[in-house]
Amino acid sequence: MNSPIRRLGAVVALMFCALLVAATIIQFVQANSLDNRPGNRRTLLASYSKQRGSILVGGNAVAISKPTSDDLKWRRTYPNGKLYADVTGYYSFTYGASAIEQAEGGLLSGSSDRLFYRRLVDVITGKPPQGASVELTLNAKVQQAAAEALGNQRGAVVALDPKTGAILAMVTSPTYDPNPLASHNLTSVSKSWTQLNNAPNNPLINRAINGNLYPPGSTFKLVTSAAALASGKYTPNTTVPGPARLKLPQTTVSLPTDDGQPCGPNDKTTLIHALAVSCNTAYASVGMNLGAAAVRNQAQKFGWGQDLKIPLAVTPSVFPANPNLPELAQSAIGQFDVRATPLQIAMVSAAIANNGKLMTPYLVQTVRDKNLDVIQSTDPKLMSTAVQPGVAQQLTTMMEAVVNSGTGSNARVPGMKVAGKTGTAQVGGNQIADDWFTGFAPADNPQVAVAVVVENGGNMKQGSSGNTVAAPIARKVMQAVTSK
Template identity: 55%
Template sequence: MNQPLRRLATVVIVMFVALMAGATWVQFAQAKDLNADPRNARTLYREFGNARGPIVVQGKAVAESVKVDDPFQYQRRYSDGELYSAVTGFYSIVNGSTELEYAENDNLTGRSDQLFFTRVRDLLTGRQPEGAAVETTLNRAAQKAAFEGLGDQEGAVVAIEPATGRILALVSTPGYDPNDLASHSSKKASSAYARLRDEDGNPLRSNATRETYPPGSTFKLVTAAAALESGEYDETSEIPAPVRLDLPQSTASIGNFGGGGCGANPITLAQALRVSCNTAFAQLGMDLGDDALREQAQRFGFDDADLTIPMGTATSHFPADANAPQTAQSAIGQFDVAATPLQMAMVSAAIANGGRLMTPYVVDRVRAADLSVVSETKPSLLSTAVSPGTASALKEMMLGVVESGTGTAAKISGVQVAGKTGTAQNAEGQAPHAWFTAFAPADKPQVAVAVIVEHGGSAGNEATGGRVAAPIARAVIEAVLNK
């Protein structure tokens, strides 16, 4: 063979190898991504051509696929869509999917590895493939109480069962109707998405899990926990509580709500929490130092970028390398401290559970179409936030907040409620956010809850956590306890 032919043969062989390698890469390495690409029309027809599994709340489907007379064959239908939108999310032919519709897509479509034998059975028997049912942990009454409590105010509510981490309520307002996005008309679905994306309050974003806020005085629970865990403080320890606290290295100062004092100076740690004394906790934060506050916050779940429930969540944050004035502000939940409502519910849940923070989750179990259980979530320990002794001390202090402090609006006859209010400054010129977090019954906790009403809701600048958020938390607790 002469030189030109050898070169040509080499080129042809190299081209064949490249072609085989490219085909192998596309068919195997990229197959999953290509199948998941929303531009892949065949994937859309395949998914909509089979019955997608339902999302279930206490035995009732709140999202299900119904038979329709069009090329897609099945369309997603949502019951009480606005009520559950922060949990179900949406499933759309042009806008993709969100929340559980996204996080549990493999189960809902039946493509999960756990459903392999179900797929084989359907293939051999000629049975129409169906996705698995995703059963949630939600309590219908608690969800409704949270939604109605928020009303037309922007905000969020999260309720957790402290001993397990089961999420009993997860509400974000404003919500939206996922049915508008489930339309098989690309034009209608796109128009609905654009409208919701541009609406005030961004209904498509879950305030409960995907938005962080300054937690304000609810963060004083973390500061108090750090103090108790240090071994240098107990509930009776006295802390300076001036009317105004001048901050070192700065011309700034911190005052108390309303501009007055805290009833005593010095003040005990328990009393400081009961009346939510800013100057006492700011001084306490500087005495403890930013490292101690950060480490304590992280034990409660702050700075955990990997937390899923299984939907993704925003990362709650405690600032790094804060100087003394910044640490003082951080100790009262201001400066760059940021928390989701889920995070603040986790703080109360850990205290309620003797210091043990359980991993929060919203999917209870997954069932195949034949009702066999494919998977079931088992409660798991996320971290030990505080010792049992510290948790007990914090519980007693939180009881004082509701019994005779800033959180009396959360009182429930015959039930001991432990709570903490918060009124968080945010953007300049905006009314403060109103917060409340609590758990009950204090002696045998069944529910921990966090509520935020953005910019004080209907109360505006007159809002406080005790006035605006505490009654919503009370309603959710009563719903869980069936009071």
């Protein structure tokens, strides 16, 4: 065989090898990613050929597939659309899926590897394929109470079981109805999608865990209090500065109290009283005395900066990296560049309520196949020890003082001890603020930890506060959990 023929044969052999390798990579290595690629029409059509599993709350379906007479054999419907939209998400032929519909999509569609043997049995027995059902941790009564209390005000509510981390309620406003996006009329779906994306105030964003994070305002004083008590330099009765204005180092600007008055006689107060009346100058002073590292480390123990999936992805809360002293003074009272999700603020109260142990938040309790056999369940998991039990008890006492004799009076529940903290975070340099409340109840046997944020003063606008706007919402949520 002459040399040119040998070279041609080698080239042909190399091309066949390359073709074989490419086919192997596509069929085996890249198969899952190609199947799951948005817009893969073949995969989409296949997913609509079988019944998608339900999403359940308390045994009742909040997302269910119903048979249709068109080419897409099943249509996703949401019986309580707006109430659970930010948790269930939508399942759309055109725009894909979001929230639980996306995060647990493999299980709901039946394509997850965990359902392989069940799919195999269905093929052998000739049974129609069906996805698994996902049972959420939400409590229907608490979710309804949170939604009604928040009403049409922009903001979010999160309620947790502090002992387990189970999410009992997650409400955001404004919200949306996912049913139009699940329609099989693609023209109507496109119109609904355009309307939602052009709507004011971004109804598709889950404000409880995503979006533009909020300055937590004075709710962050719980973190500063925890750092102070954990340092061993402070007790609840330690005397701290509380002047009407605190002179800040490295600047000519001073920090005032909210009412322009000192927080105690002779410009002094105690740490417990400073929290009860939400004294900015006292906490700015404490924060500077502790140092940025101590406050940041304490925030991290409560979850700041941590990547978290519940299984929905949660935007990490932020504490500034290297604040100077004036910036640290502002950060210690939840301003400057401190940012947090409502879930994060609920986690702070939950950790304090649980003797200092922060449990990992979760939204999915169990997953069941079509025979109702449990194929996955979530067990409570310790995320961190945020504070020691003694510090948690001191913080609880201080938070009870906020509700009993301080700024959180509207969170009181007759016959029950309530621990809490208000917050009023200035936004954009104007007089309108985001109003916060976080706390837990009963304080002596916690069953629920809650965080509420209402944007721009809610329906009150100017003159609002955490006590007037957010605390009444939190009270109704806590009552929904604790009432028989």
